[in-house]
Amino acid sequence: MEFFLVQTLNGISYGLLLFMLSSGLTLVFSLMGVLNFAHASFYMLGAYFAFQVSAKIGFWPALVAAPLLVGAIGMLVERWGLRQVHKHGHVAELLFTFGLAYLIEEAVHLIWGRSAVEYRVPAELDGPLFRIIGSQYPIYRGFMMLVSVTVLVTIWLALTRTRIGLVIQAALTHPQTVEALGHNVPRVFMLVFGGGCALAGLAGVIGGNAFVTEPGMAAAVGPIIFVIVVVGGMGSLAGAFVASLLIGCMQTFAVSLDWSLAGIKISQVAPVLPYLLMVLLLIFRPKGLMGTREG
Amino acid sequence: MLEVKDLHAYYGKSHILHGVHLRIGKGEIVSLLGRNGVGRSTTIRSIMGLVDCAGSVRLKDEEMVGLKAYEIAHRGLGYVPENRDIFPTLTVRQNLLLGQKKSNATGRWSMDNLYQLFPLLKDRAETQAGFLSGGEQQMLTLCRTLMGDPELVMIDEPTEGLAPKIVEQVAGLFEEIRKRGVSILLVEQKLAIALDISERLYVMGHGQIVFEGTPRDVRENAAIRKEWLEV
Ligand SMILES: Nc1ncnc2c1ncn2[C@@H]1O[C@H](COP(=O)(O)OP(=O)(O)OP(=O)(O)O)[C@@H](O)[C@H]1O
Ligand SMILES: [Mg+2]
Numbered sequence: 001m002e003f004f005l006v007q008t009l010n011g012i013s014y015g016l017l018l019f020m021l022s023s024g025l026t027l028v029f030s031l032m033g034v035l036n037f038a039h040a041s042f043y044m045l046g047a048y049f050a051f052q053v054s055a056k057i058g059f060w061p062a063l064v065a066a067p068l069l070v071g072a073i074g075m076l077v078e079r080w081g082l083r084q085v086h087k088h089g090h091v092a093e094l095l096f097t098f099g100l101a102y103l104i105e106e107a108v109h110l111i112w113g114r115s116a117v118e119y120r121v122p123a124e125l126d127g128p129l130f131r132i133i134g135s136q137y138p139i140y141r142g143f144m145m146l147v148s149v150t151v152l153v154t155i156w157l158a159l160t161r162t163r164i165g166l167v168i169q170a171a172l173t174h175p176q177t178v179e180a181l182g183h184n185v186p187r188v189f190m191l192v193f194g195g196g197c198a199l200a201g202l203a204g205v206i207g208g209n210a211f212v213t214e215p216g217m218a219a220a221v222g223p224i225i226f227v228i229v230v231v232g233g234m235g236s237l238a239g240a241f242v243a244s245l246l247i248g249c250m251q252t253f254a255v256s257l258d259w260s261l262a263g264i265k266i267s268q269v270a271p272v273l274p275y276l277l278m279v280l281l282l283i284f285r286p287k288g289l290m291g292t293r294e295g
Numbered sequence: 296m297l298e299v300k301d302l303h304a305y306y307g308k309s310h311i312l313h314g315v316h317l318r319i320g321k322g323e324i325v326s327l328l329g330r331n332g333v334g335r336s337t338t339i340r341s342i343m344g345l346v347d348c349a350g351s352v353r354l355k356d357e358e359m360v361g362l363k364a365y366e367i368a369h370r371g372l373g374y375v376p377e378n379r380d381i382f383p384t385l386t387v388r389q390n391l392l393l394g395q396k397k398s399n400a401t402g403r404w405s406m407d408n409l410y411q412l413f414p415l416l417k418d419r420a421e422t423q424a425g426f427l428s429g430g431e432q433q434m435l436t437l438c439r440t441l442m443g444d445p446e447l448v449m450i451d452e453p454t455e456g457l458a459p460k461i462v463e464q465v466a467g468l469f470e471e472i473r474k475r476g477v478s479i480l481l482v483e484q485k486l487a488i489a490l491d492i493s494e495r496l497y498v499m500g501h502g503q504i505v506f507e508g509t510p511r512d513v514r515e516n517a518a519i520r521k522e523w524l525e526v
Contacts, residue, residue, distance in 0.1 A: 182368035
């Protein structure tokens with residue numbers, strides 16, 4: 001029972017982290033039609049920046065500075081990269097983000113080396129939050145949940161209650177009409193792209209020390225968030241939310257269960273499960289859990 | 296107010312407009328008529344900066360070709376798209392708010408003002424616009440553009456598929472718009488309201504202006520009607 005509770009909490013905190021990543025990816029996709037292959041690279045940058053800033057001035061400043069820095073880089077990439085490439089169509093954009101992912105990985109190799117860096121959970125957040133019978137639940141996991149929920153609620157309010165949020169919502173379906181009403185849609189694209197990157201960066205800040213910060217972390221999480229976006233339904237924020245929690249819990253349980261089936265341990269097949277889910281969904285429900293468009 | 300000269304427009308490689316000329320004075324109502332597919336929507340979308348085009352579009356003596364659509368909107372041009380292009384998931388009030396170029400900007404039209412003209416919109420202020428009837432959606436797209444206080448508003452087929460009673464309401468709104476000193480470029484297929492309210496009309500065929508005149512000229516010229524307008 002307590003095993004179940006702790007694993008569910010772990011699954012939710014991991015799922016929320018995944019949603020911080022997939023929400024930006026899906027929003028950028030539905031607004032700009034760009035499937036950003038480099039999205040997880042911004043997650044990695046967030047972790048490395050946080051490592052660097054925490055080493056110099058501490059974790060708390062890093063929590064704010066690293067995502068802002070990543071967001072600023074994202075805006076530059078949109079303004080001076082994607083926007084220029086956009087004229088040549090979606091394939092060019094796709095290739096551009098593909099190249100960008102490699103560039104960021106190589107840059108990380110050059111600056112921080114090929115092995116993991118010592119990015120640790122700060123001392124004040126280290127230790128158990130509560131214990132139930134045999135299991136204990138770490139403070140840091142609770143902290144991750146708190147940060148994710150706060151940020152996601154803030155973004156939700158911004159999208160539904162502010163003027164710029166309304167402009168974004170309208171531009172999702174009618175970008176030209178919105179622009180003809182006098183709204184600077186290219187700038188909105190830049191802000192949303194930068195915002196999505198900042199969110200990925202923040203996920204890197206709080207995920208990098210909970211897990212590991214190493215040059216392979218983007219390549220490890222990248223495919224998972226793509227799976228989430230497809231499973232949730234391309235372009236659906238609500239779908240991405242459900243799929244993030246689903247896959248977060250599924251993976252957490254799969255790696256920690258020692259049940260076995262026909263001699264194969266569930267924990268051994270855990271990494272494949274999300275892809276299995278995606279393949280099944282593409283066959284039986286191609287528009288995803290909550291998507292509106294096919295495929 | 297607006298002077299269009301030798302306007303050419305392209306969708307990718309297909310050349311749609313072949314040198315369109317037109318002119319609209321201050322406070323004037325001018326109609327652009329023609330059959331389906333002759334390029335009327337393309338003309339106003341080009342003027343608005345939404346289509347690749349070449350030529351000259353001068354608004355109050357300033358060149359618009361080369362500017363972005365939002366920049367053109369800020370210079371006083373309004374555009375009401377065809378097909379009642381409302382934002383369906385946003386409420387009526389939110390749709391109207393997005394018509395404003397800046398928050399709490401004021402101009403000829405305020406939200407209360409428009410609600411007075413169309414009490415129906417007020418009653419449904421908090422309803423998602425996608426649930427409105429066709430006529431209500433048409434009113435909403437018009438009012439949304441007016442919220443941005445344009446000096447010239449280009450309106451694409453506002454009466455298409457509307458009941459006669461609602462067409463009357465639309466015509467009433469055009470009178471109100473003119474009274475407040477705003478010019479109108481009205482795109483229509485049918486002659487119906489265009490002949491009654493316009494000062495001048497242009498007729499388009501195959502991406503060019505083929506006739507220019509007053510409503511009286513069009514009434515008296517059966518050949519033009521037969522060749523370019525009637526189906
Ligand atoms: N996005 C587009 N891509 C390619 N061709 C287009 C596009 N939009 C319109 N066209 C073509 O341009 C021509 C003019 O279209 P336009 O929409 O301007 O016509 P219209 O006079 O407004 O008629 P209607 O509104 O009845 O279709 C048509 O032949 C149409 O097929
Ligand atoms: Mg048209």
